[in-house]
Amino acid sequence: MLRLPKFEYLAPKTLSEATKMLAEYGPDAMAVAGGTDVYPKMKRRQFLPKFLVGLRHLKELNGIQGNERSGLVIKAGTSLTEVSNHALVRESYPGLASAASVISTPILRNMGTIGGNLCLDTRCN
Numbered sequence: 001m002l003r004l005p006k007f008e009y010l011a012p013k014t015l016s017e018a019t020k021m022l023a024e025y026g027p028d029a030m031a032v033a034g035g036t037d038v039y040p041k042m043k044r045r046q047f048l049p050k051f052l053v054g055l056r057h058l059k060e061l062n063g064i065q066g067n068e069r070s071g072l073v074i075k076a077g078t079s080l081t082e083v084s085n086h087a088l089v090r091e092s093y094p095g096l097a098s099a100a101s102v103i104s105t106p107i108l109r110n111m112g113t114i115g116g117n118l119c120l121d122t123r124c125n
Contacts, residue, residue: 002043010053015060018053025051033061033077034111036104037120061115068092076115081106083114 010029012018022029030049032038033056041047055061061077064086072093074083083089084101103109103117 004042008051010051015058021053029053031055034113034116036108036112074114078114080109080112
């Protein structure tokens, strides 16, 4: 079984605090929210950050806002499950809801974020 390398997990309480941590630790730090891509790559030693800056619980990065007329803002930390189940997304953007609903497994959709999936460094490069 592959194990995670040693790292320090930092849990900022605000987005401002998170950005300061990422700036302070520079290339030794990596942001993580759902971790569905980051942790497996760390186990395979593709990423070796000394610090992980947790974004999962930052209110500024979570949620879906807007309406059909003006459009939606889906914040980067919103889970894939939330995107696929959101009534307005399902009604106005059925392709997005459908795509989010078939990514991986239910457990990983609960963990994975829309931002992480858009920014992910795919393994099939």
